[in-house]
Amino acid sequence: MTATVFPSVPTTPSAPREYRLLIDGRWVEGSSGVLERSSPAHGVVVSRYSTAGSVDVRAAVAAARRAFDHGPWPRLTGGERARLLAAVADRIEARADELAYVETLESGKPIAQARAEMGWAADLWRYASALARTLHGDSYNTIGEAVLGVVVREPVGVVSIITPWNFPFLIVGQKLPFALAAGCTAVVKPSEMTSGTTLILGEILMDAGLPPGVVNIVVGRGPEVGAPMVSDPEVDMLSFTGSTRVGQAAMAAAAATMKKVSFELGGKNPQLVFADADLDAAADAVVFGMQFNAGECCNSGSRLLVHRAIADDFVAEVVARSQRVPMGDPLDPTTKIGAIITPEHLGRIEGYVAGALQGGADVRLGGGRVANTPGLFMEPTVLTGVQPGMAVAREEIFGPVLSVLTFDDADAAIRLANDTPFGLSAAVWSRDIDTCLAAGQRLRAGTVWFNTFMDGCPELPFGGVKQSGLGRELGRAAVEEFTETKTLHMRRGPRTAWWADRRAV
Secondary structure, three states, rough: OOEEEEEOOOOOOOOOOOOOOEEEOOOEOOOOOOEEEOOOOOEEEEEEOOOOOOOHHHHHHHHHHHHOOOOOOOHOOOOHHHHHHHHHHHHHHHOOHHHHHHHHHHHHHOOHHHHHHHHHHHHHHHHHHHHHHHHOEEEEOOOOOOEEEEEEEEEEEEEEEEOOOOOHHHHOOOOHHHHHHHEEEEEOOOOOOOOHHHHHHHHHHHHOOOOOOOOEEEEOOOHHHHHHHHOOOOOOEEEEEOOOOHHHHHHHHHHHOOOOOEEEOOOOOOOEEEEOOHHHHHHHHHHHHHHHHHHOOOOOOEEEEEEHHHHHHHHHHHHHOOOOOOEOOOOOOOEEEEEOOOHHHHHHHHHHHHHHHHHHEEEOOEEEEEEEEOOOOOOHHHHHHHOOOHHHHHHOOOOEEEEEEEEHHHHHHHHHOOOOOOOOOOEOOOOOOHHHHHHHHHOOOEEEEEEOOOOOOOOEOOOOOOOOOOOEOOOOOHHHHHHEEEEEEEEOOOOOOOOOHHHHO
């Protein structure tokens, strides 16, 4: 059984949009030629990026270094930085339709979803604006009559920010405004597959009055552009979102210069559905968790752990609802499931499904790519008979594939949930708050939702444990992530010499 593919909406651009690099406040041509990006939903070239090489990365880092060491940005008041960040939020909202259109073309995600993401991103910039005014240290006047201790937070310095292709504008919004609020400067590398909206953000930043060199944007592949951004000794911190495999390599490279690091990596996120849950709400959340962004989401609810007593009926309801979710041209505002990012990634998803079938799993829905379309579409897929040791139960698939496992009691559910290398998020569905709280305390995940899934807001921290990452984004501590603490230890009056007994003088 497959979901319906809606007819194409003929609103692709007549020619690809051209982009250049932003270095030291100027738009410049890169030294490594041009990359073309084709729309995964339409099969036509929609963007052409001038591409950076190592010399361009070096220039971008040098510009960020000068802007931090000698420029005005780190020395502005929190209020001054806050006003500029708020102005960026206003400009994001003013260009939201344009940004959503570009992101939809490049990523294949539904345009209605992309428009919502632009609103979320603007909210992140406004929240960072508020935090710019409230960043503070601490003081201690209880450590001696003549002693005062002051702890201050200073910007860490130059930050390399590397973002993925699945939420290019939203994820740069989880990093860059908070780095700027702290007073840092930055070099940003978006994915070479979805760089357009980040480059438009560069236009917005310049229009808002950001000083030259404070934010530099370079485009290219990881080995040529990302690697030197990680290894450059003039970079003080790395903030990276992407796969665990690439994160591990980046962490090893950053260790050579002892950079501060913050990583948001992969996830294999379970939804635990107990027999007493609101099954209507839970079924809706399971379908959403599997199909949102075509499953190309670190928070994707790719594992359903359901109590054996209700498993058959609950899975049948999930399958029935999944068949009604509209898939098709992402430029159609009614579409909820768009295209897969590349042919290679679509093949990888299919490989996981094939491996599960060889291991004895059953396909209850979907199972393969959608045929007879110009784009790259994967059928929403539900697999039953999945065993805990299978790759589909343990590894991140990054596609619309749901692995169903059953449990008999809470202890078994927790063991299954924790039995992966990841620990990004989880959800617990039960009308009994004791069940929810007990599970929440035992689940090894950075976020645990009770009777909801994939909710979020700027005020709540986000990040993972185990191989899902290091550090936290969002929340009050988001700006602090981009700072170093410094102790100022003050003493008044004479200091006693340690080498002499002053009483004998």
